[in-house]
Each structure stands twice: as structure tokens, then as C-alpha cells.
Amino acid sequence: MAMFLLRRLGLMILTLWILSLIVFFAGQILPGDPGRAILGPFATQNAVQSLDHTLGVDRPLLSRYLSWLGGLLHGDFGTSYTYRTAVEPFVRAALINSVKLAALAFVIVVPLGIIGGVIAALYSGRAVDRVISVSGLSLAAMPEFVTGIVLIVIFGVELKVLPVTASAGAGAGVFNQFRHLILPAIPLILILFGYIARMARAGTIEALNSDYARTAVLKGLPQTTVIRRHILRNSLLPTITVIATQTGYLIGGLVVVETLFNYQGIGNLIYKAAQAKDFAMLEAGVLVIGVVYVLATLAADLLLIALNPRLRTGVSSD
Amino acid sequence: MTDISADAGGAAPLEPGGPLSSLPGAGGPVVIVAAPQRVATARWRLLLNRPTFLVGAAIIVFWVVCAIFGKSFAPYNPLAQNLLANNAGPSGAHWFGTDQLGRDVLSRVIAGARIILIITPLATILGTILGTALGLAMGYLGGTFDLITGRLVEAVLALPFVIIAFLFIVALGPSPRSVIIIIGLVFTPLIARTVRAAVLAERHLDYLSSARLLGESPVRIMFGEILPNVMPAILVEFTVRLGYAVFAVATLSFLGFGVQPPTPDWGSDVAANYSTLLAGYWWQTLFPVLAIASLVTAVNLITDSIEQVLNA
Numbered sequence: 001m002a003m004f005l006l007r008r009l010g011l012m013i014l015t016l017w018i019l020s021l022i023v024f025f026a027g028q029i030l031p032g033d034p035g036r037a038i039l040g041p042f043a044t045q046n047a048v049q050s051l052d053h054t055l056g057v058d059r060p061l062l063s064r065y066l067s068w069l070g071g072l073l074h075g076d077f078g079t080s081y082t083y084r085t086a087v088e089p090f091v092r093a094a095l096i097n098s099v100k101l102a103a104l105a106f107v108i109v110v111p112l113g114i115i116g117g118v119i120a121a122l123y124s125g126r127a128v129d130r131v132i133s134v135s136g137l138s139l140a141a142m143p144e145f146v147t148g149i150v151l152i153v154i155f156g157v158e159l160k161v162l163p164v165t166a167s168a169g170a171g172a173g174v175f176n177q178f179r180h181l182i183l184p185a186i187p188l189i190l191i192l193f194g195y196i197a198r199m200a201r202a203g204t205i206e207a208l209n210s211d212y213a214r215t216a217v218l219k220g221l222p223q224t225t226v227i228r229r230h231i232l233r234n235s236l237l238p239t240i241t242v243i244a245t246q247t248g249y250l251i252g253g254l255v256v257v258e259t260l261f262n263y264q265g266i267g268n269l270i271y272k273a274a275q276a277k278d279f280a281m282l283e284a285g286v287l288v289i290g291v292v293y294v295l296a297t298l299a300a301d302l303l304l305i306a307l308n309p310r311l312r313t314g315v316s317s318d
Numbered sequence: 319m320t321d322i323s324a325d326a327g328g329a330a331p332l333e334p335g336g337p338l339s340s341l342p343g344a345g346g347p348v349v350i351v352a353a354p355q356r357v358a359t360a361r362w363r364l365l366l367n368r369p370t371f372l373v374g375a376a377i378i379v380f381w382v383v384c385a386i387f388g389k390s391f392a393p394y395n396p397l398a399q400n401l402l403a404n405n406a407g408p409s410g411a412h413w414f415g416t417d418q419l420g421r422d423v424l425s426r427v428i429a430g431a432r433i434i435l436i437i438t439p440l441a442t443i444l445g446t447i448l449g450t451a452l453g454l455a456m457g458y459l460g461g462t463f464d465l466i467t468g469r470l471v472e473a474v475l476a477l478p479f480v481i482i483a484f485l486f487i488v489a490l491g492p493s494p495r496s497v498i499i500i501i502g503l504v505f506t507p508l509i510a511r512t513v514r515a516a517v518l519a520e521r522h523l524d525y526l527s528s529a530r531l532l533g534e535s536p537v538r539i540m541f542g543e544i545l546p547n548v549m550p551a552i553l554v555e556f557t558v559r560l561g562y563a564v565f566a567v568a569t570l571s572f573l574g575f576g577v578q579p580p581t582p583d584w585g586s587d588v589a590a591n592y593s594t595l596l597a598g599y600w601w602q603t604l605f606p607v608l609a610i611a612s613l614v615t616a617v618n619l620i621t622d623s624i625e626q627v628l629n630a
Contacts, residue, residue, distance in 0.1 A: 019477065022477070022485070023485065026485035026486055026488075026489055027485065027489075134622075137618065137622070138614075138615055138618055141561050141562075141564075141565060141614050141615075141617075141618050142565075142611060142614055143565050143568045143569045143572070143610065143614070144569075145568075145569070145572045145585075145588060145592075145607070146568070146607045146610050146611050146614075149588065149592060149595070149603050149604060149607045150604070150607060150611075152592075152595055153595065153600045153603075153604050156595070156596075157595060157596070157598055157600055158600075164595065164596060248477070248478045249478060249479075251478045251480075251481065252478035252479055252480035252481060253480075255480050255481075255484075255573070256480070256569055256572065256573070259573065260592065270481070270484060271484075271573065274484050274487075274488045275574070277488065279488075282484070282485070282488065286477075286481055286484070286485060289478065289481060290477065293477075293478070
């Protein structure tokens with residue numbers, strides 16, 4: 001068990017290190033000359049050089065990478081090219097906003113997806129199953145801004161029942177904030193529903209065909225007990241993994257949803273940084289997202305082990 | 319799309335039936351690979367009997383016609399501005415209304431089919447070619463090469479797609495070409511993973527030992543012997559990826575990373591006009607959005623039918 005945790009942590013650090021290399025490569029090497037990229041083709045060479053010097057990007061690559069990495073380890077995410085102040089407060093505020101939106105989406109979609117998948121499995125092959133499976137799959141393939149626009153047109157413009165901007169304004173109460181987040185959360189929910197329901201359905205069908213499920217039915221347990229005690233516990237294991245990997249997708253979805261609904265979250269922060277060629281902000285945002293994703297994967301692994309005793313021995317032996 | 323499968327099944331027998339057919343051991347495969355051709359034709363017929371496939375194909379054909387001939391039957395020039403008639407709702411003169419610059423939304427939706435229908439297949443083909451080559455090499459060569467590329471693939475997969483696209487498009491500059499390259503490169507490891515798994519299933523079969531004994535080069539074995547046999551897996555992967563590519567292309571162009579205005583394009587037209595939703599000008603964004611939704615649905619209907627037929 002301890003070995004397994006150590007190995008997981010090691011892999012995690014390795015992934016983060018590769019991530020930092022990719023981010024550094026894309027943010028600092030690919031643009032060529034950041035000063036030129038920011039000032040545009042008509043700036044004088046002198047102005048470009050002086051900006052490069054201010055930003056510290058005229059130093060050798062290796063020393064830039066090491067000082068950037070060293071800064072990260074001390075919690076220093078660098079200085080924004082646009083605002084000329086530390087990046088960290090912007091990233092922190094944006095992350096908190098995004099977590100609120102993502103948490104709302106997850107709290108709604110996880111039970112909904114699981115229930116949908118289990119129902120589809122219990123009526124496997126019948127009309128209910130086809131409706132849940134096909135609509136789930138089609139919705140999962142719709143870009144968020146497509147469902148988002150349709151929702152805005154219906155609920156915001158025609159019916160006028162829900163606010164179409166995500167931010168409730170400073171000092172708004174919890175309920176008001178929640179009301180503003182409903183519409184932005186729905187496109188995320190629609191996409192995740194298909195994936196979660198599909199996994200829950202597959203897991204449940206497998207569990208339904210197992211010997212222990214047959215034994216439970218034959219020994220006369222009521223159907224609800226069989227489903228709750230025997231089917232669900234086994235069928236939810238793969239679903240948990242899918243939920244964790246969907247965190248990665250969710251962050252991509254946040255970029256679109258936060259842009260569409262003008263919400264000051266991490267996706268919007270990265271998008272604006274990308275447009276303004278604020279590479280320091282962009283790198284910090286992407287790295288934070290990478291950390292969140294890696295942590296989510298780790299949490300899913302730990303949860304799986306807690307739920308499934310077989311995995312404990314399974315992993316410690318390899 | 320399924321034409322390719324029929325072709326692949328048909329092309330395979332030519333190889334062993336050619337110069338090698340007189341050699342011992344080459345007689346077997348000819349009989350075995352002759353069957354897929356008949357299977358492919360039967361599957362093609364099964365596919366044509368599925369209503370979901372026909373609906374999906376009809377939608378795609380409709381948009382392809384719009385993309386090629388749209389200019390000749392669109393009611394207006396999609397670029398022509400008429401500031402005196404801007405923000406006009408749907409009417410007899412403008413079925414889908416006009417946008418902020420007074421351009422006809424219907425004409426822009428028709429002409430906008432072109433960009434997404436060019437970028438999506440090209441990006442998917444690029445990813446499929448690179449991914450197939452990488453997957454064949456990973457699966458057949460194995461060993462250290464497989465191990466190292468495997469780690470790299472995992473690291474790339476750990477990043478959300480949009481984020482990778484962001485980093486690289488900002489660096490490369492927004493353009494349809496950047497979008498094709500980025501999506502192709504992101505698809506490469508995903509497709510490589512599928513191809514690698516398919517290759518591993520083939521690796522210990524007799525025809526490969528025979529080919530090795532005949533002294534064929536690794537490159538010839540990978541592309542001449544294994545490739546035709548893993549073609550069905552690649553085809554399914556291609557259609558699945560095509561669906562994701564529509565999603566990705568539409569998203570990137572909505573974010574302003576694809577084709578630049580004033581070229582008509584569904585995603586960037588939505589981006590240019592969604593701020594007017596609050597003023598009630600819903601037609602400027604709803605119609606391009608519905609066009610994207612129809613294309614996504616069509617590709618998924620086709621993918622779903624192909625999977626059902628191949629699994630049947």
C-alpha cells in the first residue's frame with residue numbers, strides 16, 4: 001500500500017515535470033520573440049529589445065527555465081506581461097470561481113448520470129435504454145457553445161426566467177450566485193451526462209450478468225436490495241475513473257462556457273491571456289489546470305482502492 | 319467512408335496473390351483474405367439498410383452541396399453588407415434575418431459549410447496517418463521504443479485538448495492551417511493507442527512469422543502485411559475521431575482560433591454575434607448553431623451505424 005502510494009506520487013511528479021516542459025516550450029520557445037509578439041510587426045527593434053529585457057526573456061533558455069521552475073516551487077508564478085504585477089492573485093481568484101461552477105455541474109451530473117445509466121441497464125435493449133443512450137451520446141458530442149446558445153435563447157431571451165451572465169456581481173448572496181450559475185452549468189452537465197451514463201450502464205450490465213447477482217436473486221432478496229447492495233457497489237467502480245478523467249475535459253469545457261457567459265474563471269483567464277499574448281499568465285493558468293487534473297486522477301485512484309479491497313492486494317503485489 | 323473499407327478488403331488479396339503466390343506458405347492467406355471482400359460488401363448493404371445511416375448521410379450530402387455550390391444558390395452574397403437593413407429579424411426577404419453588418423444570415427450559413435467541411439476531414443486524416451504509422455511502430459517494434467513513446471503519449475493525454483490547442487495556436491498564430499495541424503497532432507497519440515492494441519493482437523499470428531522467414535523488411539511487414547489486417551479498427555477509429563474533430567473545429571473557431579472574419583464560418587459567426595443575444599437578435603447565432611448541431615448529429619449517426627454493423 002505504501003509502495004503503491006509512493007509510486008503514484010512519483011508518477012505524479014513526473015507528469016507535472018513533463019507538463020512544465022511542454023508549457024515552457026509552448027509559452028517561451030514557440031513564440032520566438034515574446035517582445036515582438038506583444039508589440040506587433042510595426043514596433044522598432046529597440047522597443048522590442050527593451051521589452052524583452054524587462055520581461056527577462058533575453059536570457060539563455062536553460063537559466064530562464066530554471067528560474068521559472070524555481071519560482072514555481074516557491075509559489076511565484078511570474079509576472080503578467082499585460083498587468084505588470086504578480087500573476088498569482090488573478091489565478092487564485094479565477095480558480096475559486098471555476099471551482100464553484102464545476103462543483104455545481106458535478107453535484108448535479110454525477111447522481112443524474114449514474115441513475116440514468118443504471119435505469120438504461122435495467123431496461124437494456126428497450127425503448128428507455130435507447131432514448132437514454134442515444135440522447136446521451138448525441139448531447140456529449142455537441143460543443144458547449146451550441147447547447148449554451150440554445151439555452152440562452154430559450155431561457156434568457158424568450159422566457160426571461162434565468163440570468164444569461166454567470167457573475168452575480170460583487171457581494172451577491174449565495175442563492176443569487178447559484179441562480180446565475182444554473183445556465184452556464186447545463187452545457188457542462190449535458191456533455192458529462194453521456195459519458196457517465198454510458199460507463200454506469202456498462203458496469204451495471206456486467207454486474208447484472210455476474211454469478212453473485214444471480215445468487216442474490218435466487219436466494220430471494222428483494223430487487224431493490226440486490227441492486228443497492230450487490231449491483232451498484234460493483235458497477236460504480238469504472239464510473240468513478242471516468243468521472244475523474246472527465247475533470248480534464250471539464251476544464252476545456254470551462255474555457256468555452258466561461259467565455260460565452262462572461263464568467264471570470266480559470267478558462268476565461270487562459271483565453272484572455274492567450275488573446276493578449278500574456279505568456280506568463282497563460283503558463284501559470286495551464287500549469288494550475290494540470291495540477292488540478294493530476295490531483296483529481298490521484299483522488300480517483302485512492303477512492304477506487306477504498307471501495308474495492310481487491311485492488312489493495314492487486315497493486316501492492318506489482 | 320465505407321467505400322474505404324470495401325477497398326481495403328479488396329486490396330488485400332492483391333498483395334499475396336501477386337509475385338509471392340508461387341512461394342510456399344503464401345497460398346493460405348489468399349483464401350483467408352478473399353473472405354473480407356464478401357463480408358465488406360455484405361456490411362455495406364447492411365449499412366444502407368439502416369435509417370440512421372441514411373439520415374446522417376443525407377445531412378452530410380446536403381452540407382457538402384452547400385459547401386461546393388453554395389455561392390450559386392445562396393440568395394445574397396455572404397460578404398455583402400447592408401447597414402440600412404442590419405439586425406433585421408427573419409422575413410420573406412431574409413429567411414434567417416440579417417446580422418449586425420446587415421449581411422444575410424442564410425447566405426452565411428450556406429457558405430459557412432465550406433470551411434468546417436474542409437478542415438474537419440483534413441485534420442482527421444492527418445491524425446489517422448500519423449497515428450497509424452506511430453501505432454504500427456509501437457505495436458510491432460515494441461521494446462524500448464514502445465515504452466518511451468508510451469510515456470510521451472500519456473503525458474500529452476493528461477492535458478485537456480483545448481489547453482494544448484491554446485498553447486500551440488497562440489504560438490503558431492490562428493489560421494485554418496494551424497487548426498488542422500493541432501487537431502491532427504492531438505489525435506495522433508489517441509489513434510496510435512488504438513492501432514497499437516490492434517497490432518498486438520496480430521503480432522503472433524502465423525502470417526507474420528512467414529513474412530519474417532521470407533526476409534521481408536520490418537517496414538514492408540508493418541505496412542504491407544499488418545496494415546491491411548488492422549484496417550477495420552482504423553476505419554472505426556477514423557469515424558469516431560471525425561465526430562470529435564467537428565466538435566474541436568467548431569470550438570476552436572468559436573474561440574477565434576480558426577478562420578478569420580469576414581470569411582463566413584459557423585463557429586466564428588456565432589462568436590461575432592452572441593453579444594447581441596441580449597438585445598433579442600437570436601437569429602444571428604441560433605441558425606449557425608443549429609447548422610453545427612445538424613453536422614455533429616449527422617456524423618454521430620453515421621459513426622453509430624458503422625459501429626453497429628461492424629459489431630453485428
